[in-house]
Amino acid sequence: MTTTTTAFSFSSSSSSFAAALAFFLLLALNTANGDGTFGVQQQHFYTVQLSSLFPSDSCSPAPSTKGLNKLPVFHKHGPCAQAQQLVTSTNQPKPTADEILRQDESRVQKIQSRSRKAAAAGADDVRVTGSTTIPAKDGSTVGSGNYIVTVGLGTPAKKLSLIFDTGSDVTWTQCQPCVRSCYQQKEKIFDPSSSKTYRNVSCEAAACSALAAATGNRGCSASTCVYGIQYGDASISAGFFAIEKLTLTKTDVVDEFYFGCGQNNRGNFGGAAGLLGLGRNQLSLVSQTSDKYKKLFSYCLPSSPSGTGFLTFGGAATKSAVKYTPIASVAGGDNFYGIGITAISVGGKKLPVAASVYSAAGAIIDSGTVITRLPPAAYSALRSAFRKQMSKYPLGQALSILDTCYDLSKFKTFAVPKIGFFFAGGAEVDIDALGILYANKPSQVCLAFAGNGGAKDVAIFGNVQQQTLEVVYDGAGGRIGFASGGCK
Numbered sequence: 001m002t003t004t005t006t007a008f009s010f011s012s013s014s015s016s017f018a019a020a021l022a023f024f025l026l027l028a029l030n031t032a033n034g035d036g037t038f039g040v041q042q043q044h045f046y047t048v049q050l051s052s053l054f055p056s057d058s059c060s061p062a063p064s065t066k067g068l069n070k071l072p073v074f075h076k077h078g079p080c081a082q083a084q085q086l087v088t089s090t091n092q093p094k095p096t097a098d099e100i101l102r103q104d105e106s107r108v109q110k111i112q113s114r115s116r117k118a119a120a121a122g123a124d125d126v127r128v129t130g131s132t133t134i135p136a137k138d139g140s141t142v143g144s145g146n147y148i149v150t151v152g153l154g155t156p157a158k159k160l161s162l163i164f165d166t167g168s169d170v171t172w173t174q175c176q177p178c179v180r181s182c183y184q185q186k187e188k189i190f191d192p193s194s195s196k197t198y199r200n201v202s203c204e205a206a207a208c209s210a211l212a213a214a215t216g217n218r219g220c221s222a223s224t225c226v227y228g229i230q231y232g233d234a235s236i237s238a239g240f241f242a243i244e245k246l247t248l249t250k251t252d253v254v255d256e257f258y259f260g261c262g263q264n265n266r267g268n269f270g271g272a273a274g275l276l277g278l279g280r281n282q283l284s285l286v287s288q289t290s291d292k293y294k295k296l297f298s299y300c301l302p303s304s305p306s307g308t309g310f311l312t313f314g315g316a317a318t319k320s321a322v323k324y325t326p327i328a329s330v331a332g333g334d335n336f337y338g339i340g341i342t343a344i345s346v347g348g349k350k351l352p353v354a355a356s357v358y359s360a361a362g363a364i365i366d367s368g369t370v371i372t373r374l375p376p377a378a379y380s381a382l383r384s385a386f387r388k389q390m391s392k393y394p395l396g397q398a399l400s401i402l403d404t405c406y407d408l409s410k411f412k413t414f415a416v417p418k419i420g421f422f423f424a425g426g427a428e429v430d431i432d433a434l435g436i437l438y439a440n441k442p443s444q445v446c447l448a449f450a451g452n453g454g455a456k457d458v459a460i461f462g463n464v465q466q467q468t469l470e471v472v473y474d475g476a477g478g479r480i481g482f483a484s485g486g487c488k
């Protein structure tokens, strides 16, 4: 993947602001059985009702987010987000499975090229000013498998639905006046002039310097700090770096939150008002609130687009039966949450794959990657074990990156072998039945895993596999935890 250079501009007609942005070059930056499944038929299999893979078009929110300090989580393209009018549905048709998987592959490519580059030891460092250099970053992509939460910004608080992303750091939202461009969003675009608590960040502020590390870039306009983020798919957000009051829940309020107030926004955000950065860099929401929450947050992704999950900070609502694994370091992935996979089981039997296959590549957990990516040797062992145990069902057509699909149109229920992940430190996590399969239609129900191109490409534990688990990110404790039945 090559480094791209992009000039941002808000307006060609006016102001030093436009001039500042013109030279603001962005260097490529930057069972827990799920609803509708039945109990176990055998210890090592799930019995799944085919219809449970095709959830209804109506929203069925779980009661779990009431009363606790939890933000409800919805799937961006699901009926809950649309029922609540959080995202536009009219001019942005739901993407097809092919499109979702193509965008997913593009996010994964970006993540992996970043980590390959870092492994090659800073060869692409880029001069910013004087003698300061920063590592060139490839743009991450927003991807397609996004989950959104609604937060309040400003005083009085304005409701905004943001894609939350453990692979991003800077939080941004579209802002008035959209000097250059804003894409369509369902909620009213945030207007800083109608908030009593909005402040610009000056170029001299430490937070402004920190932008370079978080986004690969920063700029200045009349001593006001300017940010710009380019995503790999030509989506962008650029504008003023600012401070605002952020209201997460009634009791979770961040008085001085640094965020991007975007006056030039384009791209593939599905009508969400922007992005909530939950990465590990110092400008992420997690780091900015570390005094209060000790870098601890957790979420549960619902088992279907029509369900509701949660996102919570500080850990008060976290289940007791959490299995932890240490946060691992990953080349080029300082802002990602690294984890160590040590083994995988299918139908109760560990795959004959050496632990070194997993450790050679390393792994991260990512809220924005849809399909789990494994080292090629691990994936082919997983596939053959799975195919063997699914041999009574006819294979169907492959779906994009998914090469093991079944035609289940003649079955009402079927048995699918359980898949377990073993993580460093001994944590063993059973994937939910709905986290094993990616169903396009009854005649195309696919094993929801894919192999990486190379043995050294970083593995990614994706969000299909995270469904219904409570995933606990304990930054201060240096560990990631999993608890089953998390959305209940």
Ligand SMILES: *[C@@H]1O[C@H](CO)[C@@H](O)[C@H](O)[C@H]1NC(C)=O
Binding pocket: 017, 198, 199, 200, 221, 222, 224, 240
């Ligand atoms: C923030 O900075 C921009 C550009 O200098 C300016 O137009 C705007 O009025 C400032 N807003 C506040 C609240 O200071």
